[in-house]
Amino acid sequence: MAEVKRTRIDESNLERLLGLDSSKIGFYAEVKQKIQELETANLGLKSKSSELQAVFDAISDGVVVYDHHGNVQHRNHICPRLFPAQTLVGRSCRALFHPDTDHSPGQCPVEQALAGESTQISFTTTHVGKETRYFDVTATPIDDHNGRTRALVFLRDVTEKRLSELQLMQAEKMSSIGMLAAGVAHEINNPLNSVAGYAEALLRRLRDTPELTEDPRLADFRKYLEVIIRESYRCKGIIDSLLSFSRKSDGSVGDVDVNLLLREVLQLVIHKSRFDRIEIQESLDEGLPLIKGDAAGLRQVFLNLAMNALQSIEGAGQVEIITHCNGESVSATISDTGCGIPPAMLDQIWDPFFTTKDVGKGLGLGLAVSYNIIKKHGGEIRVESTEGKGSKFTVRLPICQR
Amino acid sequence: MDQSKTTLHHCKFEVPEIIFGRGLLNQIGSCARRLGGHKVFLVSDQGLFSAGWVDRALKSIMEAGLEVIYFDHITPNPKDVEVEEGALEYIRQGCDVIVGLGGGSAMDAAKGIAILVSNGGRIRDYVGSDRIIRPLPPLVLCPTTCGTGSDVSQFAIINDTERRCKLTIMSRCVAPDISLTDPDTLETLPDEYVCTTATDALSHAMEAFFSVASTSLTDVHAIKALRLVSASLVNAVRERTPGDLENLARASLHAGMAFSNSLLGIVHALAHPIGGLYDANHGSINAVLLPEVIKYDIPVVTEKLPELAWGLGHRTEVGGSEASEVVQEVLDTMLDAAGAPRSLKSLGVKRQDLPDLARRALDDVCIVTSPRQADERDLLSILEKAY
Numbered sequence: 001m002a003e004v005k006r007t008r009i010d011e012s013n014l015e016r017l018l019g020l021d022s023s024k025i026g027f028y029a030e031v032k033q034k035i036q037e038l039e040t041a042n043l044g045l046k047s048k049s050s051e052l053q054a055v056f057d058a059i060s061d062g063v064v065v066y067d068h069h070g071n072v073q074h075r076n077h078i079c080p081r082l083f084p085a086q087t088l089v090g091r092s093c094r095a096l097f098h099p100d101t102d103h104s105p106g107q108c109p110v111e112q113a114l115a116g117e118s119t120q121i122s123f124t125t126t127h128v129g130k131e132t133r134y135f136d137v138t139a140t141p142i143d144d145h146n147g148r149t150r151a152l153v154f155l156r157d158v159t160e161k162r163l164s165e166l167q168l169m170q171a172e173k174m175s176s177i178g179m180l181a182a183g184v185a186h187e188i189n190n191p192l193n194s195v196a197g198y199a200e201a202l203l204r205r206l207r208d209t210p211e212l213t214e215d216p217r218l219a220d221f222r223k224y225l226e227v228i229i230r231e232s233y234r235c236k237g238i239i240d241s242l243l244s245f246s247r248k249s250d251g252s253v254g255d256v257d258v259n260l261l262l263r264e265v266l267q268l269v270i271h272k273s274r275f276d277r278i279e280i281q282e283s284l285d286e287g288l289p290l291i292k293g294d295a296a297g298l299r300q301v302f303l304n305l306a307m308n309a310l311q312s313i314e315g316a317g318q319v320e321i322i323t324h325c326n327g328e329s330v331s332a333t334i335s336d337t338g339c340g341i342p343p344a345m346l347d348q349i350w351d352p353f354f355t356t357k358d359v360g361k362g363l364g365l366g367l368a369v370s371y372n373i374i375k376k377h378g379g380e381i382r383v384e385s386t387e388g389k390g391s392k393f394t395v396r397l398p399i400c401q402r
Numbered sequence: 403m404d405q406s407k408t409t410l411h412h413c414k415f416e417v418p419e420i421i422f423g424r425g426l427l428n429q430i431g432s433c434a435r436r437l438g439g440h441k442v443f444l445v446s447d448q449g450l451f452s453a454g455w456v457d458r459a460l461k462s463i464m465e466a467g468l469e470v471i472y473f474d475h476i477t478p479n480p481k482d483v484e485v486e487e488g489a490l491e492y493i494r495q496g497c498d499v500i501v502g503l504g505g506g507s508a509m510d511a512a513k514g515i516a517i518l519v520s521n522g523g524r525i526r527d528y529v530g531s532d533r534i535i536r537p538l539p540p541l542v543l544c545p546t547t548c549g550t551g552s553d554v555s556q557f558a559i560i561n562d563t564e565r566r567c568k569l570t571i572m573s574r575c576v577a578p579d580i581s582l583t584d585p586d587t588l589e590t591l592p593d594e595y596v597c598t599t600a601t602d603a604l605s606h607a608m609e610a611f612f613s614v615a616s617t618s619l620t621d622v623h624a625i626k627a628l629r630l631v632s633a634s635l636v637n638a639v640r641e642r643t644p645g646d647l648e649n650l651a652r653a654s655l656h657a658g659m660a661f662s663n664s665l666l667g668i669v670h671a672l673a674h675p676i677g678g679l680y681d682a683n684h685g686s687i688n689a690v691l692l693p694e695v696i697k698y699d700i701p702v703v704t705e706k707l708p709e710l711a712w713g714l715g716h717r718t719e720v721g722g723s724e725a726s727e728v729v730q731e732v733l734d735t736m737l738d739a740a741g742a743p744r745s746l747k748s749l750g751v752k753r754q755d756l757p758d759l760a761r762r763a764l765d766d767v768c769i770v771t772s773p774r775q776a777d778e779r780d781l782l783s784i785l786e787k788a789y
Contacts, residue, residue: 007702009614022556025536025574
C-alpha cells in the first residue's frame with residue numbers, strides 16, 4: 001500500500017476553477033461594445049453619406065437615378081431647373097425621353113441602361129415661347145443594394161456649346177468662300193489693274209491729244225473708257241469686300257463701323273438685287289459712333305439678314321437698310337417687301353436647322369447663329385413680319401460692350 | 403489543524419435557473435423564448451426521437467411561435483467532428499438559441515456547438531479551464547437520463563477523434579441558462595441506462611462529498627443525492643416505478659449541483675481517458691472505479707464517513723473504522739443489486755493500456771480536488787484492482 005498523503009490544496013488553482021471570479025460571461029459587455037461599434041459605424045455612414053450628398057449636389061449637370069422599373073428614384077437640385085415636371089420622383093422615363101410611347105427600347109437611354117448598356121444620346125427640347133435647348137444624355141447602369149439594375153442618367157445642357165459649334169461651322173463656310181475669293185481676287189486684281197491702268201492711259205491720251213478728241217469716230221471712246229475704268233474699280237471693290245469675308249472670325253473685339261460693314265455686305269449682294277429687279281435703299285446715319293465688337297461676326301449677321309431679305313422677294317420689290325443711333329445703342333434695320341413670315345413660325349425661325357428652303361438649298365443655321373452672335377455682343381435682334389407683306393429685322397447693339 | 407477541512411476562506415455556489423417537474427417538457431418553447439430566441443437549434447438523438455420526446459419538444463417550440471432546426475447527428479460520447487458539423491449547421495441556419503435534449507452526450511454536444519458558434523475555431527482549442535472568451539448563445543438543457551449532471555455543470559466532455567481522448571472543457575460559460583428536467587422522459591430510458599446513469603450520479607455525489615473543495619453548500623446536495631439514489635436505485639432498475647425514477651432524476655440534479663461547485667476526484671480523472679480510448683459507457687466505467695477509489699480515499703476522509711454512511715441509507719450512527727466498512731459494504735451491495743458492471747475487463751479495457759490511462763489521468767482537471775494525493779503508480783494500482 002502506498003503512503004497515504006492528503007492532497008495539498010492548491011488554492012490558486014482552485015480559485016481559478018471555482019473562485020469568485022469564475023462565472024458565466026454575460027452579453028452586457030458585448031452589447032455595449034456592439035452599440036459603440038454601431039454608433040461609430042453610424043457616424044461613419046453619416047459623414048460618408050453627407051460627403052456623397054455634397055458631391056451629388058456639386059454636380060452641375062442634371063443627375064437622375066431611375067429604379068429598375070424606369071421610374072425616377074432620386075434627382076439632384078439641377079433637375080428641377082431643367083425638367084421640373086418630367087423628373088419628379090416616381091415619374092417614368094417616358095415623361096422625359098419618349099412621351100408618345102410606353103416603351104421605346106431602341107431609343108430610350110434609361111431602358112438601355114436597365115438592360116445593362118451604357119448609352120449616350122443628344123436631344124433637343126422645344127417649348128413654345130422658349131428657345132430651343134440642347135442636351136447630351138449619358139445613361140449608365142448601376143446596381144442597387146438588392147442587386148437590381150438601376151439607371152444613372154446625366155443631363156448636360158450643351159446649348160451654348162452646340163450654338164458656338166454651329167457658329168463655327170457657319171464661319172468656316174464663310175471663310176472658305178473667302179479663301180476661294182481671296183485666291184481668285186489676287187488673280188483677278190492684276191488683270192483688272194492692267195485693264196484699269198491701260199484704260200486710264202487711253203483716256204489721258206484722248207484728253208491730251210486734240211486731234212483724237214475732235215475725231216468724230218472716237219466720240220464715244222471717252223465715255224466707254226470711263227465706263228471701263230468705273231466698272232474695273234467696282235470689281236476691285238467687290239473683290240475687296242470678298243477679301244474682308246475671307247478673314248476668319250477669331251472672336252476678337254475691336255472698333256467696328258456698322259455702316260462700313262453694311263456697305264461691304266451690300267457690295268456683295270447688290271448684283272443679285274439687280275438681277276432680280278430689287279431696289280435697295282440705304283439710309284445710313286453718317287454720325288454713327290463706332291461700337292466695340294467682332295467685325296467678322298457682325299459682317300456674317302448682316303450678310304445673312306440681307307440675303308434673307310433678298311431671297312424673300314419673288315420678282316420685283318424693295319429692300320431698305322437703315323442705321324440709327326439713340327445714344328446708348330446703334331440699330332440697323334433691314335426690311336423687305338417679301339413673302340413675310342407666318343405668325344406660327346415666328347417662334348421657330350431662330351431654331352437651328354429651321355429653314356423654309358428646299359432640301360439642299362440651305363442649312364437653316366443663319367438666324368440661329370446670328371441670334372447667338374448678337375446675344376454675345378449684349379445686343380438684341382427682333383423681327384416684325386406680316387405674311388405676304390414683308391419682314392423687318394432690327395439689330396440693336398450697345399455702344400459700350402457690357 | 404484539521405487538514406481535511408477545506409482551507410478556502412470563501413466559497414461560491416453557482417447554479418443555473420432550474421425547473422423540475424413532470425410534464426415540463428412542454429415548457430421548452432417558452433424557456434427558449436424567454437431567453438430571447440427566435441430560431442431554436444434543437445440537439446437530440448435518435449433514441450429520443452423514436453421515443454417521441456423530440457416531437458414533444460418540437461411541438462412546444464412551435465407553439466411558442468419560434469422556428470426550429472433539429473439536429474441529431476450525434477453518437478454517445480459526442481465527437482469533435484459531430485460538434486463542428488452542428489456548429490456549421492447552426493450558423494448556416496441563423497439560429498439564436500440552443501436546446502439540448504438527451505443524456506450527457508446530447509447535452510455536451512449542445513454545449514460544444516454553443517462554444518464554437520460564438521468563439522469559432524475547433525473544439526480542441528477550448529480544452530482546460532476558462533479558454534472561452536466570448537459569451538455563448540442562450541442554452542437550455544433538458545436531461546432525459548438520471549445521472550449526467552451536465553444540465554447544471556460547467557463541464558463539456560467531447561471526444562477527440564484524432565487523438566482518441568476525451569477533451570474536458572471547463573468554464574462557467576458552458577453552464578446552461580436554464581436546466582429543465584421532466585422526469586417523465588425516464589419512462590422510455592432503456593434498463594441498462596437507468597443503472598449506469600444513476601451510478602454516474604452516485605459517483606458525482608460521492609466524489610463531490612470527498613472533494614477538497616467541498617463546502618456545506620455542496621455537501622447538502624451531495625448527501626441529498628446519495629439518500630435519493632440509495633433509496634430508489636435498485637427499485638428503479640427492477641420495477642421502473644415512476645416515483646423511483648423521479649427520485650433518480652432528482653438525485654442526478656442534486657449531485658450535479660454539488661459537483662459543479664466542488665469538482666470531482668480520481669474516479670472521473672480515470673474515467674475520462676478510458677471513455678476517450680474505448681468509447682465505453684461513462685456510467686459503467688464509474689460504477690467499476692468508484693468502489694476502488696473510495697477505498698483509496700477513505701484514510702484521508704475518515705471524519706466525513708459517518709455522514710456518508712447516513713447518506714447511503716445506513717440507519718444507525720456509526721463512527722471511525724466501522725463507518726468505512728459500512729460505506730464500502732453498502733456501496734458494493736447497491737451496485738451488485740442494480741446489476742452494475744464490476745470490472746474494467748468486462749467493459750473491453752485492455753490491460754496493456756492501463757499505464758497509459760494512468761498517465762493521462764494525471765492531466766485531468768478532476769485530479770486537482772481529489773482528497774488523497776495520487777501519482778501515476780497509485781492510479782495504476784487502482785486501475786489494476788478494478789480490472
